[in-house]
Structures are given as structure tokens and as C-alpha cells.
């Protein structure tokens with residue numbers, strides 16, 4: 001056994017999630033290997049049924065990754081090259097990349113400083129004087145909690161614009177009584193290994209209550225086929241494979257328990273870091289937070305990160321450069337004319353502490369002690 005006082009505490013550890021369910025996962029993989037059917041078979045169909053039921057929608061469509069989930073959602077809405085899609089710059093670059101991959105134009109707006117999610121006031125502003133037709137809105141439920149859907153949903157409805165929820169970091173989180181992904185027209189999830197529900201490779205899933213959209217999504221993920229070898233619409237290849245689906249069927253029943261452990265660790269961090277001078281996560285009233293990340297904020301972020309590294313505490317920055325300032329996008333992406341000052345400030349100050357369900361209480365106490373020492377240096 002490693003000595004917790006000297007070993008490194010990683011920021012995330014997908015291998016620990018595998019070890020926690022090793023025999024069930026190994027058995028599920030062996031079952032698929034023996035069956036000899038590896039793409040879009042009964043494991044995917046069962047996982048889709050289970051996940052749709054879990055989210056509270058009629059349809060779930062397994063795809064290759066979370067980026068494709070967004071691309072397929074946008075393609076299902078049949079957006080044109082002139083259409084803008086409103087989203088944020090403070091997100092995984094995938095959210096914005098997906099808009100361009102689907103052939104539409106990103107229009108980026110600022111975030112709320114408290115939640116780090118899309119600012120409804122900025123959205124209202126761009127909807128009032130848009131640069132062109134707005135084809136969709138993608139709020140990102142960042143770090144595990146809902147964007148301000150109480151304000152964003154009515155704005156989308158009022159303007160007749162479809163809403164796609166980017167739920168890549170919010171599996172199982174609720175807004176009111178409902179799970180995220182079930183409130184907009186389409187919900188998109190990544191199943192990347194470090195997510196709250198993670199495969200042992202790439203994976204993604206799209207959910208919707210709309211029968212026609214579900215039917216288009218199923219066709220689009222496999223060459224536009226409704227009937228084998230007949231492409232009615234121009235599709236792509238983005239399929240969830242049977243091995244990943246079998247693993248995800250083992251992991252889905254543990255998702256709520258994993259999210260409860262994440263929330264308990266977050267509560268311990270809140271208590272342990274109160275009065276440390278760091279900005280601590282804000283919780284949206286009426287919503288649950290599944291703490292994909294526990295993000296603190298400090299103007300001395302880089303020094304804090306170095307001091308934690310010296311003490312064996314792993315951290316990460318989600319994300320260090322807003323998308324509109326990334327080399328591939330700088331100067332050529334449409335932005336809210338009011339600018340994105342909160343996104344730029346957040347990128348300079350945020351730091352994600354270690355957080356995953358298998359992180360034990362001793363490691364949590366060690367992180368708290370190290371952050372408290374480092375914050376005063």
C-alpha cells in the first residue's frame with residue numbers, strides 16, 4: 001500500500017473507477033468478445049434503453065464521442081451554412097468545434113462569473129440584434145451543474161430557437177425535478193473515461209423526447225441509413241461499440257452513488273477551505289450539482305498550482321484559454337460585441353482540485369491541508 005502522506009494525489013483517476021468494478025466489467029467485456037457481435041448490437045440497444053429511462057426521455061442514441069453527439073444534434077436540426085449557433089467560449093473546445101464540423105457558425109457569448117455557464121443576459125442581447133439567423137443555442141452545464149435554464153429556456157422558446165444541452169460534464173444532475181438533457185430539444189453527453197459516467201475508451205450519447213429527431217439521429221450516425229445500404233440523407237459513421245456499451249451498462253447503476261460521493265467530497269472541501277481566501281464553487285438554487293469538477297478561484301492561481309504540485313497534489317485547469325483566444329479560432333469567430341470579459345478572467349484564475357468518487361477521506365484531508373498551506377504562501 002502506498003503511503004498517503006508522500007504519494008501523489010491525482011486530479012482524476014479513471015483506473016480507480018475500473019478497479020472498483022473490475023470483475024463485473026471484465027465479465028461484461030468477455031461476454032461481448034465471446035458473442036462476436038461488436039458494433040450496434042444488443043449491448044448498445046440495452047444501454048440506450050437504460051440511459052433514456054435514467055434521463056427521463058423516450059430516446060437515447062449511442063454515438064462515438066461527445067463531440068459527435070453535438071455534431072449529430074446540430075445536423076439533425078438541419079442547420080445551414082449561414083446559421084449561427086450561440087454558445088460559450090469557456091468550455092471544452094469540442095463545443096465550438098462541433099458547430100463548425102456541422103457546417104454552422106459559432107457565435108460566442110460570455111458566462112456568469114458565479115456558475116461559469118452561459119450568461120442569459122448576454123444571450124438576450126445577441127438575440128435582440130443577431131448578426132444573422134440563429135439556428136440553435138447550446139448552453140454548457142459546466143463542472144456538473146445546470147446553466148441558468150430558468151432564463152435560457154424561455155428565451156429560446158420566445159424566439160423559436162432549438163436548445164441543445166451540452167451535458168458532457170453533468171450526467172445525472174437535475175434542474176428542478178428533471179435530469180439535465182431532458183429540458184432542451186436535444187441533450188448531448190460525452191462518455192470519455194474521466195466523465196461522471198465514463199467508458200474505457202471514447203463514447204457519447206444523444207437524448208431527445210422528439211420521435212422525428214430521434215429517427216434522424218439514428219440515421220445520421222450510420223451513413224444516413226434508414227434501411228441498410230440505402231442513404232436517404234447524408235450521414236456519417238459515429239457508432240458506440242458493443243464493448244463500451246457493455247462496460248457502461250455496468251457503470252450506469254453506480255452513477256448516482258458516484259455523484260453522491262463527489263458531492264460529499266465537495267462538501268468536505270467547502271468546509272475545509274472556508275476562510276482560505278479562495279473563491280469556492282457556487283450552487284444554483286433549485287438545481288443539483290454532480291461535481292464533475294471542484295473549481296476554486298484565485299488571482300494567484302499559478303503560484304497556488306505550483307505549491308500544490310510541490311506537495312504532491314495534482315490539479316488541472318478547465319480551461320486555460322477561452323476558445324475565442326485559441327490559435328485556431330482567434331480573430332475569425334463571431335462574438336457578442338460586448339466582449340467576453342468574465343470568460344477571460346475565469347481562465348486566468350480557476351483551478352480544479354482532485355475529485356473522483358474513489359478519492360478517500362484521507363486524501364481529501366491531505367488536499368485541504370495542502371491548499372490551506374499553499375494559499376497563504
Ligand SMILES: Cc1ncc(COP(=O)(O)O)c(C=O)c1O
Pocket residue numbers: 065066067068091092094095140166168169190191192202203204
Ligand atoms: C463540455 C464538453 N463538451 C463536449 C465534450 C466533448 O466530448 P468528447 O471528448 O467525448 O468528444 C467535452 C469533453 O471533452 C466537454 O467537456
